[in-house]
Amino acid sequence: MPFALEARDLVKRYPGVLAVDGVSFGVPDGVCFGLLGPNGAGKTTTVEIIEGVTPATSGEVLYRGEPAGSRFREETGIQFQATALQDYITVRETLDMFRKLYDRRADLDAVIDACSLGDLLDRDNRKLSGGQRQRLFLAVALVNRPRIVFLDEPTTGLDPQARRNFWDLVKRIRKEGTTIILTTHYMDEAQVLCDEIAIMDHGRIIAQGTPDELLRSRYPGLIIEVPQKDVIDDLAALEHRVLDEAGVVEIVASDVSKALADLGPAVRTLNHIKIRQPTLEDLFLDLTGHSLRP
Numbered sequence: 290m291p292f293a294l295e296a297r298d299l300v301k302r303y304p305g306v307l308a309v310d311g312v313s314f315g316v317p318d319g320v321c322f323g324l325l326g327p328n329g330a331g332k333t334t335t336v337e338i339i340e341g342v343t344p345a346t347s348g349e350v351l352y353r354g355e356p357a358g359s360r361f362r363e364e365t366g367i368q369f370q371a372t373a374l375q376d377y378i379t380v381r382e383t384l385d386m387f388r389k390l391y392d393r394r395a396d397l398d399a400v401i402d403a404c405s406l407g408d409l410l411d412r413d414n415r416k417l418s419g420g421q422r423q424r425l426f427l428a429v430a431l432v433n434r435p436r437i438v439f440l441d442e443p444t445t446g447l448d449p450q451a452r453r454n455f456w457d458l459v460k461r462i463r464k465e466g467t468t469i470i471l472t473t474h475y476m477d478e479a480q481v482l483c484d485e486i487a488i489m490d491h492g493r494i495i496a497q498g499t500p501d502e503l504l505r506s507r508y509p510g511l512i513i514e515v516p517q518k519d520v521i522d523d524l525a526a527l528e529h530r531v532l533d534e535a536g537v538v539e540i541v542a543s544d545v546s547k548a549l550a551d552l553g554p555a556v557r558t559l560n561h562i563k564i565r566q567p568t569l570e571d572l573f574l575d576l577t578g579h580s581l582r583p
């Protein structure tokens with residue numbers, strides 16, 4: 290079966306900037322696919338090429354095995370990273386306006402319900418909070434009953450509760466079979482929502498797979514954290530990295546007992562160590578040298 294969506298060797302060159310440098314990936318139907326990467330990695334440019342908003346310098350986008358065309362546009366919902374809402378109209382009028390742009394239309398009540406907008410329908414767009422605006426943007430992306438939805442950093446700026454509520458919305462539309470392309474800076478978001486992720490840096494994909502696959506292939510075991518101030522000797526025998534800002538040394542340990550035995554003589558005390566599971570944040574840091582959050 291062809292992918293729901295396939296990007297083939299996408300390149301975008303701006304004067305003096307190679308924003309996207311040969312990106313290829315396929316997204317199976319019904320999957321939530323995450324694009325992660327530091328600021329300027331090329332995520333938004335990549336998704337905007339796929340959406341047809343930005344022309345590629347070269348490369349090809351296929352929708353269900355065919356060059357992406359009018360069917361793709363009709364069946365796609367887009368939540369842009371930065372969007373303006375029209376002033377002086379209400380939430381209901383906004384949804385109506387966007388819905389009329391499509392032949393394919395969702396049941397508006399279902400969208401309103403899914404995005405918890407029932408109490409806000411008569412409110413002027415200007416008076417929405419950040420989280421309410423994000424919910425409206427998502428609703429706008431759903432008004433044509435899309436089979437594929439693009440969400441570009443949908444939860445940036447939301448408080449922790451609003452982010453979790455938004456995740457529930459995304460999970461719900463994913464469960465209904467909608468394919469989702471999500472860009473995010475939040476590793477917990479990627480871990481919770483994405484079936485598969487691609488990490489981008491400098492316009493290229495540098496790692497791709499399910500979150501578990503990626504973590505297992507890079508980290509065969511656990512991570513031991515030691516306060517930097519407790520380290521009194523050379524740790525060269527152990528695979529480690531120093532996080533100066535946090536004042537912590539992290540050791541990747543496939544065999545924790547052995548690592549602790551090796552570590553013992555090199556530290557003042559083992560009393561302050563922490564042993565934890567590796568996360569996408571670790572992977573991101575290792576691969577890009579950047580923290581996941583900007």
Ligand SMILES: Nc1ncnc2c1ncn2[C@@H]1O[C@H](COP(=O)(O)OP(=O)(O)OP(=O)(O)O)[C@@H](O)[C@H]1O
Pocket residue numbers: 303304306307308326327328329330331332333334335370
């Ligand atoms: N219209 C443009 N003209 C010139 N350069 C651009 C343009 N749009 C993006 N770029 C450059 O392309 C690169 C990739 O930008 P892009 O917006 O795709 O990054 P991103 O991964 O989405 O970053 P962020 O996490 O900050 O949203 C950056 O260096 C950016 O400055």
Ligand SMILES: [Mg+2]
Pocket residue numbers: 332333334370441
């Ligand atoms: Mg972006």
